[in-house]
Amino acid sequence: xxxxxxxxxxxxxxxxxxxxxxxxxxxxxxxxxxxxxxxxxxxxxxxxxxxxxxxxxxxxxxxxxxxxxxxxxxxxxxxxxxxxxxxxxxxxxxxxxxxxxxxxxxxxxxxxxxxxxxxxxxxxxxxxxxxxxxxxxxxxxxxxxxxxxxxxxxxxxxxxxxxxxxxxxxxxxxxxxxxxxxxxxxxxxxxxxxxxxxxxxxxxxxxxxxxxxxxxxxxxxxxxxxxxxxxxxxxxxxxxxxxxxxxxxxxxxxxxxxx
Amino acid sequence: xxxxxxxxxxxxxxxxxxxxxxxxxxxxxxxxxxxxxxxxxxxxxxxxxxxxxxxxxxxxxxxxxxxxxxxxxxxxxxxxxxxxxxxxxxxxxxxxxxxxxxxxxxxxxxxxxxxxxxxxxxxxxxxxxxxxxxxxxxxxxxxxxxxxxxxxxxxxxxxxxxxxxxxxxxxxxxxxxxxxxxxxxxxxxxxxxxxxxxxxxxxxxxxxxxxxxxxxxxxxxxxxxxxxxxxxxxxxxxxxxxxxxxxxxxxxxxxxxxxxxxxxxxxxxxxxxxxxxxxxxxxxxx
Ligand SMILES: Nc1ncnc2c1ncn2[C@@H]1O[C@H](COP(=O)(O)OP(=O)(O)O)[C@@H](O)[C@H]1O
Ligand SMILES: [Mg+2]
Numbered sequence: 084x085x086x087x088x089x090x091x092x093x094x095x096x097x098x099x100x101x102x103x104x105x106x107x108x109x110x111x112x113x114x115x116x117x118x119x120x121x122x123x124x125x126x127x128x129x130x131x132x133x134x135x136x137x138x139x140x141x142x143x144x145x146x147x148x149x150x151x152x153x154x155x156x157x158x159x160x161x162x163x164x165x166x167x168x169x170x171x172x173x174x175x176x177x178x179x180x181x182x183x184x185x186x187x188x189x190x191x192x193x194x195x196x197x198x199x200x201x202x203x204x205x206x207x208x209x210x211x212x213x214x215x216x217x218x219x220x221x222x223x224x225x226x227x228x229x230x231x232x233x234x235x236x237x238x239x240x241x242x243x244x245x246x247x248x249x250x251x252x253x254x255x256x257x258x259x260x261x262x263x264x265x266x267x268x269x270x271x272x273x274x275x276x277x278x279x280x281x282x283x284x285x286x287x288x289x290x291x292x293x294x295x296x297x298x299x300x301x302x303x304x305x306x307x308x309x310x311x312x313x314x315x316x317x318x319x320x321x322x323x324x325x326x327x328x329x330x331x332x333x334x335x336x337x338x339x340x341x342x
Numbered sequence: 343x344x345x346x347x348x349x350x351x352x353x354x355x356x357x358x359x360x361x362x363x364x365x366x367x368x369x370x371x372x373x374x375x376x377x378x379x380x381x382x383x384x385x386x387x388x389x390x391x392x393x394x395x396x397x398x399x400x401x402x403x404x405x406x407x408x409x410x411x412x413x414x415x416x417x418x419x420x421x422x423x424x425x426x427x428x429x430x431x432x433x434x435x436x437x438x439x440x441x442x443x444x445x446x447x448x449x450x451x452x453x454x455x456x457x458x459x460x461x462x463x464x465x466x467x468x469x470x471x472x473x474x475x476x477x478x479x480x481x482x483x484x485x486x487x488x489x490x491x492x493x494x495x496x497x498x499x500x501x502x503x504x505x506x507x508x509x510x511x512x513x514x515x516x517x518x519x520x521x522x523x524x525x526x527x528x529x530x531x532x533x534x535x536x537x538x539x540x541x542x543x544x545x546x547x548x549x550x551x552x553x554x555x556x557x558x559x560x561x562x563x564x565x566x567x568x569x570x571x572x573x574x575x576x577x578x579x580x581x582x583x584x585x586x587x588x589x590x591x592x593x594x595x596x597x598x599x600x601x602x603x604x605x606x607x608x609x610x611x612x613x614x615x616x617x618x619x620x621x622x623x624x625x626x627x628x
Binding site: 115204208209210212213215216217218219220 | 415417438441442444445447448449451452453455456457458468469472473
């Protein structure tokens, strides 16, 4: 009967964790009155750390993924004489799926794990407690700016990822494999819809940003304050955020494109 | 301040009786019971920390001294009992009231807890910038004065990782007095200090208490240092206060528990071992 006991225990502790995570989020977003004059510089700094410093990774990855997509797509499409459809194929794949999803996965590995480690270490070195004792709320001072920075940065990164990816597709498809430049762009323009494709992709990305940043912050804040605890928390961030992104992507795709 | 001056001031203060001190408490614990999980840490404990004095809490490691400071700071809540700081009952305060009271107190953590991504200067300026709207040039003056008081004015542009352990603790001390608190709590200030920085710290704690007219609570298990700075001393063991009084009163105490602690004997009425089954039983298990 041990498995039943463990199942019960596991379930209870997951629910307790969800409760603590919700408390963290509410405390960060709604605790106390906001002071925009103080919060704004903190937010800018975090957007720099979380967003700008992930930029190179995102751009390089986007470029390669776009190039690979064009290469793979071309070999399939050429058999049917449909290589003119390479433009829409690459751009739709990026805007609807790969842009938001791959950006979120890369973001979880690059910025998410760093957020968890940073906050976990602040906890372990009593910096968070000492903030509290200085009558400064760590949820508002530390967690909130990082949360907003993540939510703002990731959709922008995803848009840049897709744009660079399309550029990569163009380089491989048009310049290298010789697809007609005019049809590459014009068929793409004709078949990409603003609401259906671009907006839905951005909405996905906002949802992923929310979840990934939340998980990263919570794992750091909830970490066991030892070096082992922090390393575990960092791993958990990457694993849980990645799974959450892939799972949510299925749900969102079904909702948006499922009929 | 030299040793003899110290003795002189403490004699002068002694003209008012220690029994009077307890009538004007800054912090008072009334019948506090606290447990961590199933483990009882404090059982119905009462203490008084007088205004304007240095009060020490001594006790073996793991007895709950840090826990006690956290209870006073409102980071932990007792199972029952009252914790009064300047008459405010900490466990029953709302969050914003608690933050108001915290602005009048300060805690020096065991690790120092400096913010690692800021310079020493910004660390000390942090509470001032958070809680006041003072212009930068006044903040600069205030910060440099606080750093001067702990002998670190020259180190203001260093990062925390460039400081030695003793310097880090003094920088943290400068930060904790930045807003002139009324109460300052030191958690194990002497641990891991070389004899010189130990002497510096002992003098600083004493001097600050005098010059800023604050109440200090020092948690420590270093008998000699505590004896040299504390006006009033509590010895905590076995979930309760086993003895309290001035240095002289404690030295004259007849309680075997108190004597064991002051002499640092590992065997006596207070057990040295964490509760365990008999060692034979542990060793014989396969
Ligand atoms: N976060 C915690 N969770 C559970 N038990 C704790 C926690 N922190 C401390 N304890 C326990 O509480 C007791 C008192 O700890 P502490 O106040 O740090 O002791 P001291 O400062 O006197 O060495 C210890 O036995 C410790 O095991
Ligand atoms: Mg301690």
